[in-house]
Amino acid sequence: MQTAERLKKIPPYLFMELRKKINKAKADGVDVISLAIGDPVEATPAPVIDELCRTAKDPLNHRYPTDEEKGMLAFRREVARWYAARYGVSLDPEKEILGLIGSKEGCHHFVLARVNPGETVLMTDPGYPAYRSSILIGQGVPYNVPILPENQYLPVFEDIPSEVAKKASAMFLNYPNNPTGACATPEFLNKLVDFARVYDIAICYDNPYAEIVFSGQERISFLQAEGAKEVGIELNSLSKPFNMCGWRLGMACGNPDLIAAISKVKENTDSGIFNAVQYAGIAALAGQAGFIDEMLSVYGRRRELVLATLKKIGIDFDPPKGTFYLWVPAPKGMTSLDFTNRLFDKTAVVVAAGTAYGQYGEGFVRISLTVPDDRLKEAMARIEKEFK
Ligand SMILES: *Cc1c(COP(=O)(O)O)cnc(C)c1O
Numbered sequence: 001m002q003t004a005e006r007l008k009k010i011p012p013y014l015f016m017e018l019r020k021k022i023n024k025a026k027a028d029g030v031d032v033i034s035l036a037i038g039d040p041v042e043a044t045p046a047p048v049i050d051e052l053c054r055t056a057k058d059p060l061n062h063r064y065p066t067d068e069e070k071g072m073l074a075f076r077r078e079v080a081r082w083y084a085a086r087y088g089v090s091l092d093p094e095k096e097i098l099g100l101i102g103s104k105e106g107c108h109h110f111v112l113a114r115v116n117p118g119e120t121v122l123m124t125d126p127g128y129p130a131y132r133s134s135i136l137i138g139q140g141v142p143y144n145v146p147i148l149p150e151n152q153y154l155p156v157f158e159d160i161p162s163e164v165a166k167k168a169s170a171m172f173l174n175y176p177n178n179p180t181g182a183c184a185t186p187e188f189l190n191k192l193v194d195f196a197r198v199y200d201i202a203i204c205y206d207n208p209y210a211e212i213v214f215s216g217q218e219r220i221s222f223l224q225a226e227g228a229k230e231v232g233i234e235l236n237s238l239s240k241p242f243n244m245c246g247w248r249l250g251m252a253c254g255n256p257d258l259i260a261a262i263s264k265v266k267e268n269t270d271s272g273i274f275n276a277v278q279y280a281g282i283a284a285l286a287g288q289a290g291f292i293d294e295m296l297s298v299y300g301r302r303r304e305l306v307l308a309t310l311k312k313i314g315i316d317f318d319p320p321k322g323t324f325y326l327w328v329p330a331p332k333g334m335t336s337l338d339f340t341n342r343l344f345d346k347t348a349v350v351v352a353a354g355t356a357y358g359q360y361g362e363g364f365v366r367i368s369l370t371v372p373d374d375r376l377k378e379a380m381a382r383i384e385k386e387f388k
Contacts, residue, residue: 009136011129022350033379034350038178038325038368040243042298044284045291048242051283055276065272069263071099071251075278079236079251082285087210087221091253096229098259098266099273100250103208103237104130106262107172109269110204110233110252111138113261114170122164122171124155125358126179128206131172143168146360153182153320157195165199175220176209176322179357179366183217183322189225196231202258203232208250209323211241211292214300217321223254233258240324241292242284249273249281299324302369302376309380313387324369327354331387339365347382 025032043049055061066072076093083089091097100106107130115121117139123131125144135142143164147153155173173192175184196203205222213219222234237250252262266272284291306326307319319326328351330339336353343349343365352368354361369376 006137006139010133021344025344025348030348032348032350033371033375033382035367035369035371035376035379036350036352038240038323038370039245040240040295040324040370041372042243042295044243044247045288047287048244048280048284052276052280055279058276061275061279065275065278068272069267071097071273072275072278075099075282076251078282078285079253083221083223083253086219086289087224089221089223089253091223092256095256096253096259098252098263099278100235100237100252101248101270101273102239103206103235103250105248105270106233106235106250106252107131107204107206108134108137109262109265110202110235110258111135111140111170112265113258114202115140116169119170120164120168122160122168122201124173124177126354126361126364127172127358128174128178129357131206135172140170144358144360145171147177147180147182148360153177153180154184154188157191160195165195165201168199168201170202170204171196172204172206173222174206174209176207176213176217177320178209178323179325179352179354179361179364180327181320181323181325183213183320184220184222186220186224189220189222189228192222193225193227193231197227201231202255203228205232205234207234208237208240210236212296212299212324213322214296214303215321229254229256231255233262238281238284241295242288243295244281244284247277247280249277298373299369302371302373305376305380306367306369309384312384326367326369328365328367330354330363330365336362336365342386343383346386347379349379349382 022032076097079097080091080093083091111134119140120143121135121140122143122145124147132142145155222228233252233254239245336355340353352366354364
């Protein structure tokens, strides 16, 4: 059976390749430790699970979701309260907030809602691979904007050729950044709004790590920037802060025209989010901010362990302050892939090669801190032994 051309342009999903490699080694009896995937292992907070169980029993919630294409008003109101409390951003729950089946869904539907076939869409290199897939499925043309360590992994707008910017209708950004861990600054966000205005580029600011910050780094929302709502939306998600990756719940906030357009796409694609999941989401946002602090101290502890181990083997660097990843330079003379392969072959520790996130990821690997402490300790002991 022939399948659509648009799919042929999409590179194989990074984690699928990794999974194959891991599965083979496991089948051979190797004790593999994967530090490659960002998916918290600890449970979702108990009150959130309780709320799901309670509301799942109500037959009213067995019907199609309330306000299908927008998400329940009660959920959107809670998101508005959360944005005001956490980021000082005021949002109209009727027009400026939309419930999502996770932020990844939002990326995809954003492209369908904004980009015409053949239009350029800017994304960063390195960058989250799903942006490229969303752009390609939406028949846009991805353009990679390098983000480099010497610029704190932020795009330099003056370096984007103006003929490219003129052709572009949208841009994806993500800070705190997967994979580099870099955080945005208020000055940068102001520049982003200016750039978007000058070239009429709709911004999709994907912010699922907004809450995952360390060492005094402030929580930053794109919507804090003056004029942000005129030029774009922010996607956010309960996956990462509340250990809810499997639940599939997120939100899009910001520009009302984009929100309405995405809502129209969703109305004709999915029929919204299971009400019980939305009630559980309300319980998370309303009552579980303290859980985030607990997880931050867990990740902080693991971060220190990894950094100390790397230092012992001669990899000493100043890590960016966001996300539960560490973006680690390979030892001198080794490429991303050399380092990844040596780690896997000699220590059975899996990390993600930086080049999986784009050509400018060369020279780095990404280590995820979403593994149990004992496994991380074991992985670090093996690495220390191998590289000492
Ligand atoms: C994890 C992740 C997502 C996906 O979030 P969901 O809400 O689970 O879909 C989106 N963007 C980035 C950059 C991520 O790392």
